[in-house]
Amino acid sequence: MLLRCANVGSLLLASNALRNVAKMSAAAFEVDPEYPGTAIGRMRASVERAKSLTADELSVEWEDARKRHLLLWAAGLRDLTDVPPGQGYTGHAFNDYNHCDATCMLGDVAHNLNDGQDRVAGIAVNNRLGPGIERASLPELGVGGSWSTCTNGCNREPPRDVAHVQFRSRVAFKLVWCPPTFASFVLVDDAGGLLCSGTPRGALPALRERQANFDVVRGSKDQNNNTAFC
Structure with missing residues (x-):
């Protein structure tokens, strides 16, 4: 009887594992017609991680909120500070005004360059990020890679930021610091919907960086939808 129960348990675990693999495989073949690099x-996994973060978890020392299984974890990124930019x-x-979009792009798309006539204004020509994306991305989040892409241009319609133009990808979430004190932030999805918020303490990014972060999104759906959340 014990052996039979053990076998049933093993079969259930195997079945669940296969079901999860099937879901990941199905997602890998899904294509966003508007942003096919997504x-x-x-x-989706990154969005769910962001949704799972509580205000209490994010209202701690800033470096803990940013690095230790919170913002970087939600984005699917490793904490790497011992390698070159x-x-x-x-x-x-998520530590300055601009690198605040958690973008999840397909593996081959990660090597797209910011070049040609349709490139992001204010971003270096080429902007070769592929090797860094491969190194920094957590594999357990699913197919593709992650990066904290630049937000400038997100206040255009359609958005003209790195995620949507260079990588032809939606963002999983965007970090926006909230006026008037810029002591709290929200994470919002690609449509500007609220995912979570926090009021961290300690060594925050400089006030001018947090103010500039809000200025970058001013006039976008992210600002229009989330002023009420701040």
Whole structure:
């Protein structure tokens, strides 16, 4: 009887594992017709991670909120500060005014460059991020890679930021610091819907960075939808 129960338990575990693999495989074949570079399954997993974060979890020391299984974890990024910028360094992720979009893109799309006539204004030509994305992305979040892409241009319609133009991808979430004190932030999804919020303490990004972060999204759906949340 014990052996039979053990076998049934093993079969259930195997069945659940196969079901999860099937879900990931199905998501890998989904295509967003408007932004076909989106790693849809990975983006959904990132959104769910962000939704799971509580205000209490995010209202701690800023570096704890940013790094230790919270913002970087939700984005599907490793905490890498011992590698050069462009090679997977994530010390800047969600830590200045601009690198605040958690973007989940397909693996081949991660090597897209900011070039040609349709490129993001104010971003370096080429902007080669692929090798760093591969190194910094947590594999358990699903197919594709993650990066904290630049938000400038998000106040255009349609958005003209790195996620939507260079990578042809939606964002899983965007970090927006809230006026008038810029002491609290919200995470919002690609449509501007609220996912979570926090009021961290300690060594926050400089006030001018937090103010500039809000200025970048001013006039966008993210600002229009979330002023009430701040």
